[in-house]
Amino acid sequence: MHRHHDDEVHEHDRGLSYDLPVLARRRMIRLLTGASLVPLVGCASDEGTSASSSSSASAASSGGSSSSAECATIPNETAGPYPGDGSNGVNVLKESGVVRSDITKSFGDSAGGTAEGVPLTVTLTVVDAASGCGTPKKGAAVYLWHADRDGKYSLYSDGITDENYLRGVQETDDKGQVTFKSVFPGCYDGRWPHIHFEVYGSLADATAATSITNTSQLAFPKDTCEEVYTAEGYSQSVTNLDRVSLETDNIFSDGYGRQLATMKGSATEGYTAALTVPV
Template identity: 65%
Template structure:
C-alpha cells in the first residue's frame, strides 16, 4: 500500500491512589476523577520571538475552559489499537523524541520544535494542572511518514514518546516540525492517561485528540529546506476543510513562538 493510500485512512500511562475514595472515583472514570488530582497553578507555555494563534495556557480558571474534543488516533498510533504497541517498550518514557530508541538508531530531521502541553481539569475550570497524569504523543516526520508504519521506517520508533505531568500539569517534548501530507492539516496526535502505569494501551486513555499548528508558522516552515513535499499539500487544505478540525479548532490550535533558524515552541492547554 502506498503512503498516499495509507494517509487516506487518517481523515477523520497509574500512580497509586492514596485513598479508597479516589480508587472508587477512578473506577467511575471521566472528568469527575480529575477534579481530585493536582492543585498547583498551571504553567504557561511559550518562548521568545513572534507569537501566533490564541493563548494556550491559562494561569487561572476561566469562563472559556472546556474539555478538548475527542478525535481519531489515526491509522499510525502504535498504541496497540492498530498492530504494534510501542507503549510497552522500555525507553518510550522520554522527553526528546527526535531519535529512535532500543535497537533502532534513526534520527528525524527537521526544524526543531518543542511541544509543551498542560493537562488541566476542565470540570473544575481548568485552573489547576493535573500532576501525575501521562501524555503519549506522536506525529509524522518532515516527509509525512510515520515511524513503525511507513515504508522504509517500519523499524524506527522516533517521534513517539510518553511524559508524566509535573506539579503544574506540564509535559515537554523535544521534536521536529511535522509535514503537511495530502488531505490533512498539519497536526500532532496525543493520548492522555491517568498515570504512567496506565499508559500501556489505547483502551486505558482518558482522552485522544489532536493539536493543530497555525497557518502562518506552517507557511514559514514549509518554505524552508527539507519541507518541499509539504508545500502543495498545504496549499490544498484548510482548517475549514480538514475533516478533524473543520467542526472547530479553537481548543486545539496551539500557540507557536520562534523562528526557523532557532526552532519553535508550540504550547497548548489540554482540558480533560
C-alpha cells in the same frame, strides 16, 4: 462534543474499510473506561481562531486560568491508523525507553535513525476541566506522536517501519506540564499539519497502554506552517498545504479554537508550541 473522523487520508492510508474497525475498537475502549462519558464543562466555543507565530505561549503554559464558564474538555478525535499504542497492531508504549522528552531519535532495538527537520519544542499543560481549568493534573501522562518531515509515521510507513522516532511518553509535573523536543511535522496530502496525543490517568496506565482518558490533536497556525515549509526538506509540504485548510480539514473543520497551538520562534532557530489540554 466528541468528534470521530477518518484520519490520515493520504498515500499511506489503507482506506475507510481499514480504518473503521480500528475506530470502532477505540470507541468501545473509551466506552468501557468511561472516557466517552466525560461531559463538557461550560460553553467554550469551537469556532476557529487565528494565531500568529509570534503570539505568546504564556496562557497555555501557565497551568490554565480560564473560568469554569469558558472551560471545556479538549475535543476527542480519532487517533488515526498509526497510533502505535496497540490498538492497531504494533505497541510502542510497553517498550523500554518510550518514556522520554527528546523524541527525535529512535530507541531500543530499532534502526536508530534520527528525524530531520526544523526544531520544535512542544509543551502541553493538562488541567482539570471540572475545576474551570484552574487545577493542573499532576501525575497524569501524555503519549505524543506525529509524522516526520516527509509526512511519514514511524513503525508504519514504508522505509521506516523499524524506526520509532517522533513517539514518546511523559508524566505531567506539578504544573500539569509535559515538554517534548521534536521536529516540525510535514504536511501530507489530505491533512492539515498536526500532532496526535493521548492523555492517561497515570504513567503506569500509559506504559501499560490501558485506560486512555482523552485522545486529541494539536493544530498549527497557517503562518507558522508557511514559514517552516520554506526550510530545506519541506518542499512537498508546500504543495500539500495549498490543497487544504483548517476549515476544510476532516478533523479541524468543525472547530479548532481549543486545539490551535500558540507559537514562538522562527524557521531558522526553531519553534516552541504550547497548548492547554483540559480533561
